[in-house]
Amino acid sequence: MNEGLDFEHLRPRQRFLNKKRAAEGKPPSVPLSDLFEFARETVAYDTRPILTELMKLGSTPVEGADTFRTRISNRPWYKFFNYGSNGEITWKKEDLGENVALVNRARTKIHEGLRPEATDLLFSKTYFALEETGLGWPSFYGPEEYTPEKSRDDAMLRIFADAYRITPNPYMEEVKTDWKSSHDMLGRGDNRMRRLMTKLFPMQTEKECDDFLHKLKNSLKQTRVAGSIDISLLFFRAADPAGKAWRCDRCGRVHLHEGFGKCTRCGEVLTRPDDLTASVIAHGNFLGRRVKRSVEGNEKLFRLKCEELTGQTSDPAERLQQFKGVFVKEDDESEPEFEWRKLFDTVDLLSVTTTMEVGVDIGSLQAVYQGNMPPQRFNYQQRVGRAGRRGHLRDRDPDPASGARSRHRAGRVRCTGAKHHGNALRREAALPADLRCPPEWLGLLPSPVGGQHDPGLRPDQEHSGRPGGVAEGRRRG
Numbered sequence: 091m092n093e094g095l096d097f098e099h100l101r102p103r104q105r106f107l108n109k110k111r112a113a114e115g116k117p118p119s120v121p122l123s124d125l126f127e128f129a130r131e132t133v134a135y136d137t138r139p140i141l142t143e144l145m146k147l148g149s150t151p152v153e154g155a156d157t158f159r160t161r162i163s164n165r166p167w168y169k170f171f172n173y174g175s176n177g178e179i180t181w182k183k184e185d186l187g188e189n190v191a192l193v194n195r196a197r198t199k200i201h202e203g204l205r206p207e208a209t210d211l212l213f214s215k216t217y218f219a220l221e222e223t224g225l226g227w228p229s230f231y232g233p234e235e236y237t238p239e240k241s242r243d244d245a246m247l248r249i250f251a252d253a254y255r256i257t258p259n260p261y262m263e264e265v266k267t268d269w270k271s272s273h274d275m276l277g278r279g280d281n282r283m284r285r286l287m288t289k290l291f292p293m294q295t296e297k298e299c300d301d302f303l304h305k306l307k308n309s310l311k312q313t314r315v316a317g318s319i320d321i322s323l324l325f326f327r328a329a330d331p332a333g334k335a336w337r338c339d340r341c342g343r344v345h346l347h348e349g350f351g352k353c354t355r356c357g358e359v360l361t362r363p364d365d366l367t368a369s370v371i372a373h374g375n376f377l378g379r380r381v382k383r384s385v386e387g388n389e390k391l392f393r394l395k396c397e398e399l400t401g402q403t404s405d406p407a408e409r410l411q412q413f414k415g416v417f418v419k420e421d422d423e424s425e426p427e428f429e430w431r432k433l434f435d436t437v438d439l440l441s442v443t444t445t446m447e448v449g450v451d452i453g454s455l456q457a458v459y460q461g462n463m464p465p466q467r468f469n470y471q472q473r474v475g476r477a478g479r480r481g482h483l484r485d486r487d488p489d490p491a492s493g494a495r496s497r498h499r500a501g502r503v504r505c506t507g508a509k510h511h512g513n514a515l516r517r518e519a520a521l522p523a524d525l526r527c528p529p530e531w532l533g534l535l536p537s538p539v540g541g542q543h544d545p546g547l548r549p550d551q552e553h554s555g556r557p558g559g560v561a562e563g564r565r566r567g
């Protein structure tokens with residue numbers, strides 16, 4: 091009798107091990123709470139991977155620019171963390187007294203800020219949604235065998251996300267209405283949800299909705315508000331690169347698992363060409379391609395911290411020093427603190443007005459991106475000429491004759507449909523028509539008006555020399 095009881099208490103452990111065995115060799119499924127700073131109360135001082143990476147990059151860990159509005163008590167964010175010698179980032183704990191309250195406020199701010207951001211990131215309705223990248227999808231299910239039934243539940247998850255039933259999200263902390271039954275879910279009269287559900291389940295629309303709502307509450311343990319889903323209980327399920335993928339013929343939405351065999355946005359029956367896999371989707375997607383390149387090529391993450399430098403900037407000299415990376419250690423500052431301040435305060439991108447055209451030494455500038463067509467060729471040359479004056483040797487492509495690496499700069503002009511831009515492009519003489527650039531200097535985008543025009547990256551260009559020509563580019567395009 092006693093022996094039987096002993097076995098009984100081991101059952102959950104056995105079920106867990108069985109699930110784990112079934113998932114062996116399959117793509118991983120990771121709890122979102124292992125990636126984001128959810129459920130802070132259950133963890134000690136360590137930070138989750140996403141916060142760790144943000145801090146290592148010297149990036150603000152909350153939404154928005156690093157200003158007194160996004161800070162706690164106007165303290166720089168790095169003051170709340172310790173940077174361990176082996177690269178781990180932990181919350182500060184040795185500061186007692188009033189600082190404990192500040193650290194707690196900082197933790198709460200990150201904890202509360204990250205959940206709606208995670209919802210937005212994973213369930214975006216646009217091209218930038220997680221599933222569209224071909225890398226994986228948000229799921230109810232952890233590391234266990236993925237069955238067609240689970241795939242259908244995850245399809246419903248996406249449908250619920252489209253109806254803003256995942257919380258917290260950027261628009262609400264909690265949903266305003268209960269969905270206790272299909273009656274609540276389908277509403278009265280004609281609406282988007284009813285049309286979609288009728289397409290997915292033409293036979294027993296109400297029953298299918300009721301069944302899923304029941305399952306949501308009872309077996310999936312989503313119990314906050316009826317018919318809503320808590321983001322912090324979900325998983326990230328990685329896609330098998332060779333796994334099947336579908337793209338809706340009608341609306342173009344990507345599906346990495348079969349679900350109901352119908353599109354989760356428009357209800358169209360999904361068909362797929364034999365060669366459409368998650369890997370093909372990832373390579374065709376802006377974000378997916380970058381993530382893959384970063385992982386496979388072992389490319390480092392980088393950030394782009396942008397600050398303004400105009401006549402309105404209160405301390406232009408300081409801003410310029412931050413851009414050039416010139417910092418002086420304070421007397422009461424420890425070496426690691428100084429290093430972290432340098433990392434956080436360094437500016438990667440300066441947003442400037444036309445004053446930057448003349449005279450100011452920006453030194454480390456590599457590229458110039460112009461928000462408008464310059465009025466004259468002179469202005470164009472002046473602006474592009476600010477870049478590439480110092481340093482920035484190219485690691486690749488050394489000169490075959492001498493073996494020397496060359497200095498480089500990049501310039502880019504954004505042309506809109508504005509009349510001035512059109513005129514400037516139409517009248518080829520208006521811009522550097524008298525410049526004859528060797529073609530290898532030009533890397534052009536083909537859209538002359540209404541898009542971006544790239545006058546090119548010129549290796550080994552003398553700074554007084556000839557910038558890649560817009561007019562020249564048009565002739566080639």
Ligand SMILES: [Zn+2]
Binds near residue numbers: 341
């Ligand atoms: Zn569709």
